Amino acid sequence: MTAPLDVLVVGAGPTGLALAAQLRTYGASFRIVDRSVDRVRESRALAIQPRTLEALAPFGVTDELIERGNPAMQLRMHLPRRVVQLPLFDIGLTDTAYPFLLFLSQAETESVLSEHLRDQDVDVERGTELVGLERTGSSVTCRLRSGDGSEEAVAATYVVGCDGAHSTVRAQAGIGFEGYAYPQTFLLADLEVDGLEPDAVHTYMTGAGVLFFFPLGSPATWRMLTMRPSDAPDTQVNLGLLQEITDGYAGDRLALRDPVWMTDFRLHNRGAARYRSGPFFLAGDAAHIHSPAGAQGMNTGIQDALNLGWKLALVSQGRAPEGWLGTYEAERAPVGRSVLRFTDRAFTIGTSSNPVIRFARTRLAPRLAPLALRATRPRGLVFRTVSELGIHYRHGPATxxxxxxxxxxxxxxxxxxxxxxxxxxxxxxxxxxxxxxxxxxxxxxxxxxxxxxxxxxxxxxxxxxxxxxxxxxxxxxxxxxxxxxxxxxxxxxxxxxxxxxxxxxxxxx
Ligand SMILES: Cc1cc2nc3c(=O)[nH]c(=O)nc-3n(C[C@H](O)[C@H](O)[C@H](O)COP(=O)(O)OP(=O)(O)OC[C@H]3O[C@@H](n4cnc5c(N)ncnc54)[C@H](O)[C@@H]3O)c2cc1C
Incomplete structure (x- = not known):
């Protein structure tokens, strides 16, 4: 009988790939499986925060991410009669080599992480689905199903669910996923836009909501994100509908063309009741999902992984005490909860139809934002939170x-x-x-x-x-x-x- 793996990583999105990179560095025995036969080709998450760039630097991938990405530094708020330009990340951040928000499609981020794993001789087993988990003595028997329907039983000491919002590991471990869905539907498209200045994030705010264009670079120059207006037809997303919505915000100044991806989706705000149950751990979207406001989702997932990988590896090898495994939830669950709160607030401000919030969004924010940005201390605090550089474990059990x-x-x-x-x-x-x-x-x-x-x-x-x-x-x-x-x-x-x-x-x- 073969010895159990130290770790089975379920899911090869950004969280699972980062976890695999760290398990490899620390010499754990592990496998990483993903039920989809190919990695994600759509952009989905589109920004990497400074702390994630720092955390990935030890693997030697950060320079490549920056090379492929776009460190956009400006936010341009389009108002009826003028454009207010604000720095996105700037001089407030002196203690990082990466004082910027890096725009890069999730597909590219996953590609860089996958190439790193390949160079490290790690095989990401695609087309392999986890279908069952059973605790057997001191290990877990994991049932894996291949694309041809054949099944394999694999023993592992620990199983990490990096398997996204509909996590099988979470369900099998009996961990709840509490929260709510937002009523709005969102529209997203990666496409070309004539009339937008490059190298900036553009926002158009009206009483109806907010329209964003983010610089993506690949697979298209721009990512468009907005809410489906309540009076818009409930049809499949198409270029005509997106142009009509854009015209409602920007007049006839922008022309949309050549979409490579268009979709609509609902957003949720949910957190796992626990990040660990015995040998089962949850990381990334399996543990928390929320609105994309503030570009926190993928970043928080990668950082969950990099909090956990070395602990699992060193405990498995008998080089560190079991107690480290308890620190994972103690350190990361508060981070997950604070991301849920922060993104919920940002989401409410951006979408609410409450007259007071609408007034604040369309009239006050554009006037106050430049003033607020001149106030160094509050600006530093906001940037430190959004950049995830402010995350700390001061009250953690291992501090x-x-x-x-x-x-x-x-x-x-x-x-x-x-x-x-x-x-x-x-x-x-x-x-x-x-x-x-x-x-x-x-x-x-x-x-x-x-x-x-x-x-x-x-x-x-x-x-x-x-x-x-x-x-x-x-x-x-x-x-x-x-x-x-x-x-x-x-x-x-x-x-x-x-x-x-x-x-x-x-x-x-
Ligand atoms: C439309 C859309 C837009 C988004 N926009 C943003 C954004 O602008 N900014 C941002 O930060 N985030 C955004 N996100 C969220 C971001 O994509 C996620 O936070 C990120 O992908 C989480 O990574 P993950 O690795 O935890 O999970 P995922 O990327 O979901 O990866 C989970 C993987 O697990 C695999 N899997 C699932 N079940 C099994 C199983 N039983 N066996 C084997 N494999 C399994 C799946 O195939 C998948 O590859 C967006 C998401 C969507 C859907």
Whole structure:
């Protein structure tokens, strides 16, 4: 009888592909299956947030994503008599190498991730559907069905449902998916538009709603997104209908042509009641679905995956305690809930027919937005939230602030900022990274060896000297996903030792 796989990844959308990349890096035994025979060719999600670009950088794919994408920096709000131009992401974000929203179709994002997996000899098994799960002792028997109808039983220690909104894993694990559907129907098209300035997001706001054009590049130059007007015919989406709606917002200034994809869809706001049930985990759309407002969906899914993969791999290999698996839900479920709240608010403001909100949307917002954007602090807060750079695990179970906390710089639970620039690249290798600030001589090799003995193969030490994000002398431990698990001032390492004994126990020889 063959040993169970460490992990079966169900679903090869952006979440499953990112999870597979991390499982590969950390040497887990796994398979990744997807019931569709081909990857997604439509754009669907169209923007990658700065934090996702950072999180994917250790796999060496971020430069390729940027190369293929369009870092649009401007939002152009079209009002009846003028156009207000606003920076989308800008100077507020100094601690990232990627201070922009990257427009790139989901198909391209998946293509870059798939090519990376292929280079790593990972076979994405397409045309293979998960049809059943059964717990058998310490593992799970997973029934997989191929396109020809044949079935195979595979044993796995853990199963991760990256299988989207209608997740089979979620259903089989008996996890609820609570929430509601919005009443509106949305129209989406990837197409060419004559009359739009390139390299900007365009919005047209009226009392009826909002019309967006996003710069997509491929498979078409523009993504159009709007609500189906209540008086529009309930026909299949066609170019004539889209042109009519566009004329209602923009007069006769824009001409639509050459659509490569047109569809209509309803939106939901739902979250999984739990992200884990025993050996079953949920990530991405299987755990949360919401409106595309703010371009959070795919980004949150990829970051779920990158929170989970290294934990599953190291626990499976006996290099990290089981307790890490409980931290997944504790850290990611609050992020999922806050995305549901945030996108719901943005959605309501964009679509409500309530007269007060309509007035705010069409009259106040265009006037106030430029003023608000000049206010550095609120602008920074908004950008940090939307860019997902503000996500932190300060209150998570695997986060410890040492007895003395540095006065400046990132705190335990925060993402490691890329400040000074290049710090994230220096700490991008697999495993943990111990950052030591202040003069090198303060950190004796003997002291460090005694703290790291039995786990030094998983912890890289970086003496940062003055190039540290902290003042005064501080030490901080960066987790494999780029978040700080432990931070303390001074050179006293007993707190760090206790943290490591709990979360990365020394290997006995
Ligand atoms: C029309 C549309 C427009 C969107 N626009 C945006 C946007 O503008 N911005 C944004 O951020 N997000 C957008 N989204 C959402 C975004 O596409 C998702 O958040 C993203 O695809 C989630 O990735 P995922 O990998 O979690 O799930 P998915 O991409 O849904 O992938 C799930 C995969 O699991 C596979 N699968 C399902 N069941 C099984 C099974 N039983 N066995 C094996 N495989 C299975 C499926 O074939 C699929 O490939 C949009 C979605 C839609 C539908």
């Amino acid at each position: 410890t602030a040492g007895p003395q906390h540095p006065r400046r710089g990132p705190r335990a639970g925060d993402r490691l900022p890329d400040l000074p620039r290049g710090l994230q690249a220096r700490t991008a290798g697999p495993g943990w990274h111990l950052l030591l600030s202040g003069p090198s001589a303060l950190w004796s090799d003997e002291l460090l060896a005694s703290v790291l003995m039995g786990r030094d193969d998983l912890v890289d030490v970086h003496r940062l000297g003055d190039e540290s994000p902290w003042r005064p002398v501080t030490h901080g431990l960066v987790r494999p996903d780029g978040y700080l698990g432990y931070v303390a001032r001074g050179t006293h390492l007993e707190g760090l030792r206790a943290y490591l004994d709990r979360w990365l126990p020394a290997q006995r020889v």
